[in-house]
Amino acid sequence: MKKTIRIKDIAKMAEVSMGTVDRVIHNRGKVSATSMEKVLKVLEKIDYQPNLIAKTLSSAKTYKIAALLPDASIDPFWLLPKIGISQAEKEFNPFGIEIYAFPFNPYQSDSFLARAQEVIDFEPDGILLAPIWRQESLDFTAMCKRHQIPLVCFNTYIEALHPLSFIGQNLHQSGRLAAELMCMGRPAGTFLIIHIEEKTLNSVHLYEKEQGFREYMQQNGNKIEVITIELESPHHPSFEATLEDSFRQYPQISGIFVTNSKAYDVAQYLEKTRRMQLRLIGYDLVQENLPFLQRHTIDILIHQNAEQQSFLGISYLTDHLVFKRDIPAIKHLSLGIVTSENLTSYI
Amino acid sequence: MKKTIRIKDIAKMAEVSMGTVDRVIHNRGKVSATSMEKVLKVLEKIDYQPNLIAKTLSSAKTYKIAALLPDASIDPFWLLPKIGISQAEKEFNPFGIEIYAFPFNPYQSDSFLARAQEVIDFEPDGILLAPIWRQESLDFTAMCKRHQIPLVCFNTYIEALHPLSFIGQNLHQSGRLAAELMCMGRPAGTFLIIHIEEKTLNSVHLYEKEQGFREYMQQNGNKIEVITIELESPHHPSFEATLEDSFRQYPQISGIFVTNSKAYDVAQYLEKTRRMQLRLIGYDLVQENLPFLQRHTIDILIHQNAEQQSFLGISYLTDHLVFKRDIPAIKHLSLGIVTSENLTSYI
DNA sequence: TTGTAGGCGTTATCAG
DNA sequence: CTGATAACGCCTACAA
Numbered sequence: 001m002k003k004t005i006r007i008k009d010i011a012k013m014a015e016v017s018m019g020t021v022d023r024v025i026h027n028r029g030k031v032s033a034t035s036m037e038k039v040l041k042v043l044e045k046i047d048y049q050p051n052l053i054a055k056t057l058s059s060a061k062t063y064k065i066a067a068l069l070p071d072a073s074i075d076p077f078w079l080l081p082k083i084g085i086s087q088a089e090k091e092f093n094p095f096g097i098e099i100y101a102f103p104f105n106p107y108q109s110d111s112f113l114a115r116a117q118e119v120i121d122f123e124p125d126g127i128l129l130a131p132i133w134r135q136e137s138l139d140f141t142a143m144c145k146r147h148q149i150p151l152v153c154f155n156t157y158i159e160a161l162h163p164l165s166f167i168g169q170n171l172h173q174s175g176r177l178a179a180e181l182m183c184m185g186r187p188a189g190t191f192l193i194i195h196i197e198e199k200t201l202n203s204v205h206l207y208e209k210e211q212g213f214r215e216y217m218q219q220n221g222n223k224i225e226v227i228t229i230e231l232e233s234p235h236h237p238s239f240e241a242t243l244e245d246s247f248r249q250y251p252q253i254s255g256i257f258v259t260n261s262k263a264y265d266v267a268q269y270l271e272k273t274r275r276m277q278l279r280l281i282g283y284d285l286v287q288e289n290l291p292f293l294q295r296h297t298i299d300i301l302i303h304q305n306a307e308q309q310s311f312l313g314i315s316y317l318t319d320h321l322v323f324k325r326d327i328p329a330i331k332h333l334s335l336g337i338v339t340s341e342n343l344t345s346y347i
Numbered sequence: 348m349k350k351t352i353r354i355k356d357i358a359k360m361a362e363v364s365m366g367t368v369d370r371v372i373h374n375r376g377k378v379s380a381t382s383m384e385k386v387l388k389v390l391e392k393i394d395y396q397p398n399l400i401a402k403t404l405s406s407a408k409t410y411k412i413a414a415l416l417p418d419a420s421i422d423p424f425w426l427l428p429k430i431g432i433s434q435a436e437k438e439f440n441p442f443g444i445e446i447y448a449f450p451f452n453p454y455q456s457d458s459f460l461a462r463a464q465e466v467i468d469f470e471p472d473g474i475l476l477a478p479i480w481r482q483e484s485l486d487f488t489a490m491c492k493r494h495q496i497p498l499v500c501f502n503t504y505i506e507a508l509h510p511l512s513f514i515g516q517n518l519h520q521s522g523r524l525a526a527e528l529m530c531m532g533r534p535a536g537t538f539l540i541i542h543i544e545e546k547t548l549n550s551v552h553l554y555e556k557e558q559g560f561r562e563y564m565q566q567n568g569n570k571i572e573v574i575t576i577e578l579e580s581p582h583h584p585s586f587e588a589t590l591e592d593s594f595r596q597y598p599q600i601s602g603i604f605v606t607n608s609k610a611y612d613v614a615q616y617l618e619k620t621r622r623m624q625l626r627l628i629g630y631d632l633v634q635e636n637l638p639f640l641q642r643h644t645i646d647i648l649i650h651q652n653a654e655q656q657s658f659l660g661i662s663y664l665t666d667h668l669v670f671k672r673d674i675p676a677i678k679h680l681s682l683g684i685v686t687s688e689n690l691t692s693y694i
Numbered sequence: 695t696t697g698t699a700g701g702c703g704t705t706a707t708c709a710g
Numbered sequence: 711c712t713g714a715t716a717a718c719g720c721c722t723a724c725a726a
Contacts, residue, residue, distance in 0.1 A: 004703095006702095006703060006704090007703070007704070007705095017713040018703095018704090018713080018714090019705095019706095019713055019714080020711085022705070023711090026705095030711055030712085031712090032711060032712085035711085050703085050704080051404075051441070051704070052441050053403050053404045053441055053702090053703080054704045054705090054718090055703080055704055055705075056400050056704090057398075057400045057703080057719070057720095058703075058704040058705045058706085058717080058718055059704075059705060059706090059718085060705090060717090060718055094398065095400070173688065173691070173692065177686070177688040177689045179688075180686055180687070180688040181686070184531050184532050184646075185531050185533045185626075186533075299531075333692065334692040336689075337684035337686070338684075339524070339684070341523050341526075341527040341563070341682075342520070342524045342682035344520070345516070345517065345679060345680065345682045346681045353718095353720085354719070354720065355719080363696080364696065365698085365720090366697055366698075366721095367695085367696065369721070369722095377695060378695070382696080397720080398719050398720070400718085400719080400720095401702090401718070401720045402720055403720095404702050404704095405702055405719075406702085406720080406721060407721095
């Protein structure tokens with residue numbers, strides 16, 4: 001029976017017009033002290049909840065959001081965020097959200113710089129960024145601040161880069177989880193951490209996972225040895241050579257932790273060399289990983305929820321731009337554990 | 348620059364009035380064949396996307412949804428769905444969705460029947476149901492059909508009960524997953540399946556998990572033995588006695604799979620009797636389970652996503668009632684794996 | 695069977 | 711500075 005309170009009602013109670021109430025609520029100025037007071041007194045008494053539906057219908061404004069992230073045709077991992085962005089676009093389009101993609105080459109920071117400039121020139125109302133290089137990202141953040149464009153980052157946490165919001169995994173914890181899973185049922189052994197294309201891709205990201213992995217191992221066992229190696233792309237001859245070397249030097253290796261989405265490269269090598277007893281743990285449900293998971297060459301994939309990361313990113317920007325809501329400065333997503341038996345439930 | 352197409356635009360193109368277009372789009376009848384054809388021809392050419400914002404603003408109708416599920420103060424598991432329902436209520440309230448709870452006692456089907464009748468008398472626009480008893484649920488579904496009230500079910504899948512939509516886990520697959528996790532790192536052993544309060548709670552639910560568990564074990568090892576027992580509430584003296592018996596009869600038990608959220612009851616017993624080497628796998632992030640998971644008495648919890656289940660349930664009803672969208676007849680949620688190291692990321 | 699007018703709650707505009 | 715008034719796109723009612 002209780003009707004919701006409208007601006008009209010407030011106007012009546014405060015004995016002013018709707019226009020004045022609107023001006024007070026959005027403090028657009030041009031209100032006399034007396035009117036101001038009258039309205040504020042009413043607002044204190046009642047709990048005014050603006051009708052978002054009416055608001056968006058009325059203003060009919062559209063917001064341009066620029067999505068600055070790596071080209072999925074260069075690194076397939078980035079297909080996942082693209083999915084989340086599409087979903088978000090569909091969901092928030094009715095609220096006037098439009099998304100424009102600015103893909104860059106994740107192996108060339110020049111490409112990023114060029115695209116970043118394009119984004120600024122584009123004058124978007126908000127930006128979703130997947131930061132890769134520390135310094136370049138910091139510079140870009142500064143630019144956004146200068147132009148007053150709200151920025152939301154996802155996937156890679158970069159210290160001191162203070163966007164409106166960061167969405168991603170707790171990487172340290174993610175490494176600890178990998179370690180726990182590595183030890184499950186066999187609390188001792190020699191484990192190999194592999195960073196693939198670490199120099200060109202984001203090193204901070206991978207290093208934090210390593211730290212977490214080592215920390216857990218140190219706390220939870222004394223008969224554990226952890227070795228780290230870095231590999232180039234599998235097209236590079238050093239890829240196999242380095243792996244061969246490691247197995248020669250540490251024949252007792254019983255588990256491998258690949259710190260990015262490219263476990264499939266290692267899986268392929270393991271199948272070729274018939275090393276099927278190892279426990280292999282990697283990241284992300286990229287297409288390339290799935291067949292290996294299904295036939296147990298990869299035992300476990302940690303799911304970074306890349307789709308949800310980007311979806312939430314757009315969602316937060318929408319909350320900020322359209323609904324003027326507060327959004328969390330940092331949002332850690334769940335660390336999903338995926339095996340052959342629950343894979344289908346995730347896709 | 349391209350404006351979105353409005354009903355007004357279609358009316359102009361089809362050379363009829365807005366009213367006629369509206370009648371065609373919502374097939375409310377009372378349209379001549381010629382007008383009908385004119386409008387349909389235009390609709391085929393263009394892709395009309397009705398403006399949901401304007402639609403909900405205009406109709407200003409409110410929808411009452413009845414949530415018929417067990418009382419959380421009797422079984423704590425049901426706190427989780429309650430959380431999801433609250434979130435959904437907050438999110439969809441702007442679209443006119445109002446939710447009314449009808450809690451029943453999950454140990455007494457009489458209580459359910461009484462509440463179910465109340466729900467029908469309440470004449471809601473939609474119903475969210477957590478079915479527990481097969482026959483009672485079937486009867487209730489028939490009632491809803493008769494009264495033309497859309498019904499969405501979650502958590503427990505019941506054969507032949509054909510609601511508008513079912514949301515939950517694939518229970519068979521869930522059992523297979525438990526088995527895979529049980530074997531991880533130790534492919535042989537004797538495993539114990541425990542159903543707690545199976546007679547009073549939903550037996551179908553638990554039985555399907557057992558089937559999945561046994562199927563996986565049968566396919567993946569020959570040195571595996573699986574035993575099933577049923578326990579009453581831990582307050583009942585038979586609880587400990589039955590467990591003691593099992594351990595006496597099968598001293599080599601190396602893993603326990605509790606098929607519902609009450610692994611904490613078993614964990615308590617294991618701690619008391621100092622049996623800490625066993626792998627214990629259970630379900631759900633209920634408060635009672637968490638400390639045991641943190642100190643590794645429970646090794647793994649399978650996360651049924653109870654919050655999301657109920658959230659989606661309300662979300663689907665909203666889609667159906669407000670937006671007239673098609674909703675999936677069945678939605679299987681992901682089978683989450685939770686250990687001590689990724690627990691915090693889930694809560 | 696058809697067309698039109700009025701209203702949903704807000705915002706924006708423009709005379710007073 | 712203030713208060714009316716016209717959008718926003720759709721739905722409901724009612725008159726033709």
